[in-house]
Amino acid sequence: QVQLVESGGGLVQAGGSLTLSCVASGFTFSTYDMGWFRQAPGEGRRFVAATNWNGSTKDYRQSVKGRFTISRDNSKNTVYLQMNNLQPEDTAVYYCAKNRGGSWFSNEEYDYWGQGTQVTVSS
Numbered sequence: 001q002v003q004l005v006e007s008g009g010g011l012v013q014a015g016g017s018l019t020l021s022c023v024a025s026g027f028t029f030s031t032y033d034m035g036w037f038r039q040a041p042g043e044g045r046r047f048v049a050a051t052n053w054n055g056s057t058k059d060y061r062q063s064v065k066g067r068f069t070i071s072r073d074n075s076k077n078t079v080y081l082q083m084n085n086l087q088p089e090d091t092a093v094y095y096c097a098k099n100r101g102g103s104w105f106s107n108e109e110y111d112y113w114g115q116g117t118q119v120t121v122s123s
Helices: none
Strands: 003-007 010-013 018-025 034-039 046-051 058-060 068-073 078-083 092-099 110-113 117-122
Touching: 003 092, 018 034, 018 092, 018 117, 034 078, 046 068, 046 078, 058 068, 078 092
Parallel strands: 010 117
Antiparallel strands: 003 018, 018 078, 034 046, 034 092, 046 058, 068 078, 092 110, 092 117
8 A cells, every 4th residue: 555654854943954754655656746745733735845756847835945855766765855944934744745647736636645744943
C-alpha cells in the first residue's frame, strides 16, 4: 500500500531553518510529481510547493518563494522541503502528497497524503 511518512518538523525561532523529509513507498516514486501542503489552525490545507517526477520543474506559493526549496532524491524515494528564514506565519502542519497527474495547486489532484509534521515558528 502507498505510504508517505514525513519527518523533520519542530520548534524554531523566527529566521531559523528546518528541512522536512517525506519517504514514500508502495508506488513507483520516480514517475510521480510530488507536493508539499500546509494547514494552519482554523485554515484549510494549502499548497506550498511541488516538483515534477525528476525534479527539473518546481513551483511555490508566492509567500515562500526565495525561502523554501523543494527537492527530491528518486534513489531514496524521498522528497524534501528546505525552509529558510522561517516566520511565525509559516507555523502549520506540513504534509507531503502524491499527485495523481493533475494540477499541482489543487488538493483534489493529490491521491495520497502523509500524516503531517508540525512546524512551529516562535517570534
